[in-house]
Amino acid sequence: xxxxxxxxxxxxxxxxxxxxxxxxxxxxxxxxxxxxxxxxxxxxxxxxxxxxxxxxxxxxxxxxxxxxxxxxxxxxxxxxxxxxxxxxxxxxxxxxxxxxxxxxxxxxxxxxxxxxxxxxxxxxxxxxxxxxxxxxxxxxxxxxxxxxxxxxxxxxxxxxxxxxxxxxxxxxxxxxxxxxxxxxxxxxx
Numbered sequence: 278x279x280x281x282x283x284x285x286x287x288x289x290x291x292x293x294x295x296x297x298x299x300x301x302x303x304x305x306x307x308x309x310x311x312x313x314x315x316x317x318x319x320x321x322x323x324x325x326x327x328x329x330x331x332x333x334x335x336x337x338x339x340x341x342x343x344x345x346x347x348x349x350x351x352x353x354x355x356x357x358x359x360x361x362x363x364x365x366x367x368x369x370x371x372x373x374x375x376x377x378x379x380x381x382x383x384x385x386x387x388x389x390x391x392x393x394x395x396x397x398x399x400x401x402x403x404x405x406x407x408x409x410x411x412x413x414x415x416x417x418x419x420x421x422x423x424x425x426x427x428x429x430x431x432x433x434x435x436x437x438x439x440x441x442x443x444x445x446x447x448x449x450x451x452x453x454x455x456x457x458x459x460x461x462x463x464x465x466x
């Protein structure tokens with residue numbers, strides 16, 4: 278509640294700032310205020326040319342199951358794919374939305390679109406394999422599943438053996454008080 282009050286004050290100063298609207302949506306969502314969160318995410322998407330804010334709004338609808346009954350989620354997602362037609366994530370989210378609404382044919386074609394926009398994303402290939410298997414097309418299902426499994430893992434957190442090195446993995450460089458690219462030379466800015 279206090280965080281939302283601070284965001285409202287900041288938004289009075291800069292009412293078309295998508296970063297503030299998105300952060301206000303996050304704060305409202307943390308308090309389970311879904312109406313304010315929807316409005317905030319919607320404003321962030323409206324005031325920005327960055328598809329990330331539109332993706333956040335669509336993910337909000339899908340992950341919380343909101344806007345499904347009245348068609349808001351579908352309309353926002355469809356409009357987003359028209360606004361950003363080359364965005365694979367939005368095509369994938371549209372397919373997931375169609376799938377959750379039981380519109381399998383539209384979901385299939387949206388997964389096809391997503392796989393064409395980014396053939397390196399395993400997600401659409403997995404769902405295309407599922408649809409092929411459900412329709413009895415085992416050869417296509419196997420090909421799609423194998424394609425999904427052959428693609429590199431896009432997960433940020435992967436488990437792999439740690440290799441011991443005698444050099445540091447990462448060196449933190451302070452940025453306050455030093456001029457650019459003079460770290461360690463005793464030159465202060």
